[in-house]
Amino acid sequence: ETGVTxxxxxxxxxxxxxxxxxxxxxxxxxxxYWYKQxxxxxxxxxxxxxxKEQTENNSVPSRFSPECPNSSHLFLHLHTxxxxxxxxxxxxxxxxxxxxxxxxxxxxxxxxxx
Amino acid sequence: xxxxxxxPEALRLQEGESSSLNCSYTVSGLRGLFWxxxxxxxxxxxxxxxxxxxxxxxxxxxxxxxxKKESFLHxxxxxxxxxxxxxxxxxxxxxxxxxxxxTSLTVIP
Numbered sequence: 001e002t003g004v005t006x007x008x009x010x011x012x013x014x015x016x017x018x019x020x021x022x023x024x025x026x027x028x029x030x031x032x033y034w035y036k037q038x039x040x041x042x043x044x045x046x047x048x049x050x051x052k053e054q055t056e057n058n059s060v061p062s063r064f065s066p067e068c069p070n071s072s073h074l075f076l077h078l079h080t081x082x083x084x085x086x087x088x089x090x091x092x093x094x095x096x097x098x099x100x101x102x103x104x105x106x107x108x109x110x111x112x113x114x
Numbered sequence: 115x116x117x118x119x120x121x122p123e124a125l126r127l128q129e130g131e132s133s134s135l136n137c138s139y140t141v142s143g144l145r146g147l148f149w150x151x152x153x154x155x156x157x158x159x160x161x162x163x164x165x166x167x168x169x170x171x172x173x174x175x176x177x178x179x180x181x182k183k184e185s186f187l188h189x190x191x192x193x194x195x196x197x198x199x200x201x202x203x204x205x206x207x208x209x210x211x212x213x214x215x216x217t218s219l220t221v222i223p
Contacts, residue, residue: 004157042118042213043158043201056209090157099145099205105157 023091120214137202
């Protein structure tokens with residue numbers, strides 16, 4: 001399979017649950033990202049990984065915990081979320097970190113916190 | 115303050131009715147202006163990157179242009195399959211991207 005694959009596509013979780021989002025890319029890209037997309041808002045960058053090392057954490061609450069075991073896989077671990085965390089979570093990859101490269105996005109995980 | 119503003123928020127066109135989407139940016143040290151297309155239930159799909167004022171890029175019925183303050187996505191004779199949300203993003207030094215909120219385009223047969 002090519003491109004960026006995210007699982008699950010949909011997730012409903014209670015505020016006390018713990019769940020994980022998974023992202024996998026088969027493009028040979030070195031950089032991977034987590035973005036949050038909420039209605040009527042610009043995409044919000046959450047985390048950046050370059051060669052599996054975290055390079056940015058945009059003041060994201062600790063209830064979101066990323067993990068990047070290798071350059072092809074990225075996880076977002078979720079715990080004790082709030083209803084306002086309901087959104088579409090997008091994973092993306094690019095050849096390298098830098099604004100010269102366009103992103104390849106996955107289809108996202110639609111998260112609903114109840 | 116660095117930001118990107120897209121207009122209109124929503125646009126309905128008849129099939130074949132050409133129009134333009136606007137992306138205004140106030141980003142110091144622009145290094146690239148990106149356009150993406152996003153279909154419902156999917157992630158954004160990369161369309162174009164523009165690097166300098168005066169640059170133009172085309173893909174099928176789409177043409178993107180760039181000035182020092184804004185970018186336009188021109189859609190010529192659109193078809194229903196062009197219906198989607200179009201996002202623009204401005205990139206600057208330090209790997210910082212500023213996304214707009216998108217224009218939702220509906221093309222009516």
